Amino acid sequence: MTLSSLFYTFWHSLYRIFLTILNIRSYLFHPTLLFLELAYFCEELLSFFIFNPLRSKKISLPTYGTLPFFSMNKISPLLDISKDSTLLDLGSGKGKILLYYSLCYKCRCIGIESFSYFYRLSNMLSRLLFQHSRITWLNQDFFSYTPSSTCDIAFVSALDHTEHALRTLIHHYHDHVSTFVSLGAPLPSLDHFSVVSYKLPCSWGFSWIYIYHKKYV
Structure with a gap:
């Protein structure tokens, strides 16, 4: 192991450890989130041994990044989520965002993920x-999915x-989504949306989160 990899x-x-400390309040109010965090930790240990041989053979694997519970708790008041809301995660990964909102807000969720x-x-x-009664998981490319009804919030x-690709995505979902939440970078082609942004901890480090609300005339 090189010095740079040891430092990383x-x-x-x-x-x-820092993220775990930030999440303590979420664990106290929703103890199930602590179980979920432990499940992800165990999965990361197992996947290291499963996928590391593939990485050594230079087989391409998708990267995975998400929001910690602390950051989701921070942005939630701006999203006006209720049990009647429908959330869409375009590239839902391991499902952390939708599991959080399903557990804490009892809302309906749809996660689209192409990696099996x-x-x-x-x-x-x-x-x-x-x-599983609240969350629908779809194993497909999100460009091939069209919501059957309006979604309140979409995470990207x-x-x-x-x-x-982002312009194509926005064009595809523009008429079906009331609020977009973008992780890490602003979204193009959203002239009819108001935007607020916050710098919050993410799984890969501190990053900007952009929240776009559709303007209604």
Whole structure:
């Protein structure tokens, strides 16, 4: 192991401890979130041994980043979420965002993820936590999905896509979503939306979160 990789491992461990401390309030109010966090920790340990041989063979694997519970708790008052809300996660990964809102707000959620391993993991966790009646997981590309009705909020990890892909995404979902939440970068082509932004801790470090609300005339 090189010096740089040792430094990264040390820094990442300290940052994970920092995020855990920030999340304590969420664990106290919703103890199930602590179980969910432990489940993700165990999965990361197992996946390291499962996927590390693939990385050594230079097989491409998707990166995964998400919001800690602390940051979700910070932005939630701006999203006006209720049990009647419908949330859409475009690239839901391991399902952390939707599981949080399903557990804490009892709302309906739809997660779209093209990577089969993340899809199966999300599905399994939602069943373990008895949330499968509220959350629908779809194993497909989100450009091929069109909501059957209006979604209140859509989460997008903007760092994962080119500007052209983001423009295509916005064009596809513009008429079906009232609020977009972008992680890491602003979204293009949202002239009819008001925007607020906050710099908050994410799984990869501090980053900007952009919240776009549709303007109604």
